[in-house]
């Protein structure tokens with residue numbers, strides 16, 4: 001059987017994001033999701049953060065179309081773009097916090113030369129079906145044009161007490177794989193033992209979602225090390241890096257754990273604040 005053109009395209013693009021099968025991706029959609037208060041003083045401009053991200057050596061940058069456009073001269077040709085095509089603001093009413101709507105398209109990702117598309121599904125939300133159906137359509141379109149799709153696979157609903165529960169996270173990741181995601185970004189479940197249970201049910205690469213800035217840098221680096229030892233294939237990180245005074249050092253510490261198998265304690269020498 002001949003190979004389809006689109007499956008070649010997907011392989012080529014995924015190959016630009018994953019280095020030896022692993023990736024450290026910079027998440028930079030917080031201005032939309034949380035608002036500008038997430039950004040430390042002096043880093044309010046998207047160009048300041050993008051310059052740091054490009055120099056840090058991330059494997060890809062996930063951002064929104066407006067930020068991708070405003071900073072394209074910095075990342076284009078240097079770091080692959082993953083266009084985030086769903087979102088929600090934190091200022092919506094509480095009962096509407098469990099739905100991500102469309103904020104971009106696969107066509108726009110192609111137009112900008114992106115190597116991937118990313119979209120969120122809140123598994124267990126009362127609006128789960130809207131997000132899952134939208135994600136399924138995104139997968140179909142991406143499949144026909146050779147574009148990899150990353151899912152932000154987040155258990156989240158008003159009745160759900162523990163978003164990080166291993167059984168719930170592994171269910172969300174399995175459901176994400178069943179929908180056809182190429183990469184899964186999900187919550188860290190607290191240990192290598194539990195994260196292994198997440199990885200083992202997911203037939204596609206699972207990457208840890210960074211989360212709010214850890215109290216101690218070493219705690220974050222240990223979480224990254226646990227994810228890798230559990231068979232996770234990388235990290236998608238935003239706040240832990242861009243809220244650190246040592247942005248580039250911390251990013252390189254994470255990269256050394258993911259790509260060179262460094263121990264968290266050894267990587268700390270790069271990340272000191």
Ligand code: FBP
Nearest residue numbers: 027029030033210211212237238239
């Ligand atoms: P972080 O590493 O900062 O957690 O970024 C990952 C991310 O998924 C972002 O892409 C997104 O803006 C944010 O977390 C969502 O945060 P929340 O969990 O508050 O919805």
